[in-house]
Amino acid sequence: MSAVQTPPLLELEGVSKGFPGVLALDDVRLDLRHGEVLALVGENGAGKSTLMKLLAGIYTPDAGVFRMNGQELVIDGPRHAQEQGISIIHQEFNLMPDLTVAQNIFIGREKRSAGLFLDDRALNARAQELFDRLGLALDPDEPVERLTVARQQMVEIAKALSFDAKVLIMDEPTAALNDAEVDVLFDLIRRFRSPDTGVIYISHRMEELARISDRISVLRDGRYIDTLETASADQKQVISLMVGRELRSEQRPGPVAASDAPVLSVQGLSTKRLLRDVSFEVHAGEILGFAGLMGAGRTEVARAIVGADRRDGGVITMRGTPVDIQNPADAARLGIGYLSEDRKQLGVLLERSVRENIVLASLRDYVSGLGFVNNRRIEATGKEYVSKLRIKTPSTAQLVRNLSGGNQQKVVIAKWLAKDCDVLIFDEPTRGIDVGAKEEIYALLRQLADQGKAIIMISSELPEVLRLSNRIAIMAEGRLTAVLDNADASPEAVMDYATRFSAEGTIA
């Protein structure tokens, strides 16, 4: 160690933060050096987001010291954090859906004339400049509520980068992004990095760490565990530091016995907006993976099947009988469940308890003839899934709002596991879930399939699709371009089918 060492860009020491019933952070330390990307990893609920929210001035710490370039720093609110050069991309979106992209990005920083008047044209131009610089194809004038989750994430990223930030914090920025978009993001991060800036990067995607980070800090149960140089660390080691045990991954599955009659069959599914003649079937005991680029229409297929969106054509058949599904309630009655990709808007009841969320889809099973609910059995089911999925919560009565992002996702998964469906459609089920828990969820899905359920799994993480699916359906621009057996599917093959745009001619 050399004697003359410049102090790190950012240094945290002895940081603790408790919530009622939870000690989220316990004497944590962390240092971010100039010009580096520091990855922060840990299981769901380890305290990563809480730590970052302390830095962003959203929470105040119970104890601990922050130093920036050696100077002690007391952060007084989000505004102050921004002024100190700390910029954050939140795990959960913080956008104003009714405002446009440009208005969102510059909210609170509008240029006004006469103290009052705004010039949206100038604002749009400024945003366009920013997008050009960052290489993002966003329309400044579009209302944010019309954007998909992925593009909303892009807005968040653009907003964070629009500040003159020294420290950029990214809390699972890639959870909603696909590979191509991750490339853009990494490109941005590399361009942002300079000798007087630094990035704290939180992710559950282990393979990203090697690509982008310089060092990796690990949190477990609110405590600081260790920091590794990325170059010398291997993934297994990081994971075992995170979860405190070894994980083993299973092999890729093969096709199920072809003799099985399909449980769900979709013929010629079309929607006005996007889908064109999508046809496929799923068998009992099978996991059918859906791959494709963002906006390829996978979510729309799922929503159209369960009646959440209007179908403009197509026949859905369950076990050989055509069925008429008008809304998700019809679908649920027929035994089709849909786990949405948008957790906050379409997944959880934030202000209700964990157990209420878990039994929401299956509530009728807990109701006597007179309509009375059996709270004891609900509690039992809640407990069962909390332990089965290792949901980190002080009790099943905890409000879902107070869980970490990954644990909220587990609650949504539990909701569908608790309901006895014949067909389960999981849209990005492992979004925000830590590596250890992912394995457990994979195992659960496999187990469900083995019990004879038909599972459709939409995922933007190709490795996950390849890992889990018996067959893989690939979509591009609202059409199904291929359905491959797992054995025939390589990442290259999938990408090939996923980029067969209609402009190039008819689909294979």
Place this chain on the structure above:
Amino acid sequence: MSPTTTPTVDPQTPSTSAYAAIDAGKPRFAWVRGSLQQVLAAASLIVIVIFFSVASTHFFTANNLISILTAATVTGILALGTTFVIITGGIDLSIGTVMVLCGVMAGVFLTYWGWPLWAGVLATIVFGGIIGLINGVNVSILGIPPFIATLGMMLIAAGLSLVISGTKPIYFNDTPAFQQIMNLSIIPGVRFPLGVAIFIVMIIVAAILLSRTIIGRYTFSIGSNEAATALSGVNVRRWKIIIYTLAGLFVGLAGVLSASRLSSAQPTGGMGLELEAIAAVVIGGTSLQGGKGSIIGTVIGALIMAVLTNGLRIISVPQEWQSVAVGIVILVAVYLDMLRRRRD
């Protein structure tokens, strides 16, 4: 409802500065605090009662307390039903005039058509349910915002009451027993009216419905996140219709009781009653954003309003000052409630 009646910061009032709100109290022993909260919410009520008891010897008498309960009965029953609607995130502005219309219909059934008492009463309650059902369909199937759907119904009902009654009160001369529904003394010696007993029963019914049945569960779920509830396979449209219908049944009952109390169906009035009922609900801690609320809160809210009105009259506050006093007390009571919750 689970005992977790959320002491978290009300999203309606994120004004502790929104981010502080994010940091604000998360429940440790949520259920203990939940019930504590309800006890404490009663604190304002108790303070007000003590104040008036000290201020006038006429206040804390059996007779006057019964008068207060009697005065609270009709608004209270309206508020009970409307609590469900408000927890779904909706609103029902029509309850006042629909109640009046239900009274008129009771007059039609009993006096014009000469139906037997039980049939007329039942039909009136069902009529209220049907209006609720129409509100539900307008909101849930046609997609009209609840404010507008029920504002339209408010106006329609106000007009229909006049049309149907010929703008004259209808008297229940042929069914003198009708007025006993509200007024019958059920405890010998004390003037404890049957209507108040019905109110108490309805409180219990509503509390059980909200906290122990599937209707209550879905009421909270829909108010908490309607889209997520629908995607969980709950037929949200149907349940919303059911909830508005339920509220309508309460309105029908309130119509019976108020007509019974006045021994006549008055075809006018009712406007403004909806604000009173909604105020009772909101003072009781139910959020107009939906997803949060309780029956006990609504009852306390209704009692606060009734006690205030009565007490100010008892201590002979000049009438022009009465509404000033009510306004200030409501503000202070709710503010203290906020403070307490924030401290949690």
Place this chain on the structure above:
Amino acid sequence: MSPTTTPTVDPQTPSTSAYAAIDAGKPRFAWVRGSLQQVLAAASLIVIVIFFSVASTHFFTANNLISILTAATVTGILALGTTFVIITGGIDLSIGTVMVLCGVMAGVFLTYWGWPLWAGVLATIVFGGIIGLINGVNVSILGIPPFIATLGMMLIAAGLSLVISGTKPIYFNDTPAFQQIMNLSIIPGVRFPLGVAIFIVMIIVAAILLSRTIIGRYTFSIGSNEAATALSGVNVRRWKIIIYTLAGLFVGLAGVLSASRLSSAQPTGGMGLELEAIAAVVIGGTSLQGGKGSIIGTVIGALIMAVLTNGLRIISVPQEWQSVAVGIVILVAVYLDMLRRRRD
């Protein structure tokens, strides 16, 4: 729309191709649709106007149209201010009685205290702003839910009007020019009153404030996501106070105009006006959930209400049927509006 409409692509960035796909299905020309929608929202109004014009030759006359505008002026101005509050996700129930109180204060300033006209009028408007400020503080600093905060103010103002005026109207004997504010004919030959012109100017002012200024931007932002707005470093508390104050200024102006119209400050009434104003706002497409709304919509909503009331009287619909008709028309108009939006 073609699913591959792609925005301008920066050729330097390699990854744009990935985004091309995301862009599929994004509505371009959002603003065209936006204004189209507002034009269409006027459709109901136009249909109603045509209906009455055909039904009675007395409807579509200059005089009667001016009467309609005159009738719409006071409620319309209240609705303009309250549009801001509603877009933030709040509500203001106090506007009706505070307007009455402002009229009384105009009487106090001009008649009791003998201030010159301009000073009295200005002071009245400022007084409205101060009440709005108090509402804003109650909502934003004390954290009282808007419904309760403004309900309390509604009651307080109703009482204070009576107290201050001694329950008597105050006349503007010493300032005869006061009544010209509303009534002065500004176009020779036609009886086009100054009050209507003021209404039109206020529409323009409100529209500019909402769409082109920082106040409007934060109004939408707070209503859209209050917590996120606060996290972006906007002083949400302060802006909410400003917005309620702004609404109060509109209320003060409405108070001046309504007192001017009657050449007297009537200390009673005002209750119910808030529902009328809020109805105009909501019929105009502003959402009570906050985040969405427009001034032009509010104006159309106010005109729909005024035209309906006037037209039904002109064609001599019996009064008891009038409110039924208004209720049904509101339901149908909003339903059709919904249908159209859903089709989009």
Place this chain on the structure above:
Amino acid sequence: ASDGGGDSSGGGGGDGDKPYVALISKGFQHQFWQAVKSGAEQAADEFGVELTFEGPDTEADVDQQIQMLQTALDKSPAAIGFAALDSQAAGPLLQQAKDSNIPVIAFDSGVDSDIPLTTAATDNTAAAAEAAKHMADAIGHEGKVALVVHDQTSVTGQERRDGFVDYMEKNEPNIEIVDIQYGGGDQAKSADLAKAIIAANPDLKGIYGSNEGSAIGVVQAVKELGIDPTKLVVVGFDSGKAQMDAIRDGQMLGAITQNPVGIGYETVKAAVEAIDGKDLPKTIDTGYYWYDKDNIDDEKIAAVLYE
């Protein structure tokens, strides 16, 4: 007389020593009721009683009035003065008053019950007919007239409407009543609806406003439309400064005034007599007067007008 019952304070339940009289009126905010109140207060001073005066917000609030009556009874007053919005609706409470030996005096309009000892009121039907008569004279006994009435369902509203309409139908074959609208006594609303009536009937000869707010509203409409007051005759009801001004400067032909101060005074006086166990006449007619430009300053008239 009140024998005090089980109540310790002898002369009724007021918190003072004086006998306590509670007046429950039909309204409170309007000038008319304020004048009734002032007459009642005058009598209360004179006879040494403690007085409260309350009334519901609008004449549609039957239920609110019943609650006020109930509260008043719970204070065990020495006597009650009551202006019923609906006599039958108040039946059980009136019975309760009778059972507790609390004398009841009706005022303003009759209470349809034998419990009140007397009634101090105006004959509204006859008063409205008087207004009709003056209207007919003024328009030359022919042409179209319209009514702006303050309330459709209250007894006074109906009596003032029917008194006017019946007179015209019986005595004036050439006068046509073209429209009757209800403005709730609200001036601005009454003005707007009067304008609509005038727009729909350009040849209208006269409008009758059935109470203060309605009448001033009509005058306002005529003013806003710039109509020559000699072409459109306005007659009103009640007084108040605006109405008196309108009569003085010719905007309004004239109006009927009741004697609200007298009503209040007579009610309290009767209550005191009832407490003292005196016999009372079945009715106390408090009278009404037609007033116009010519007699508005007569002593007799000026005494019953209020600003």
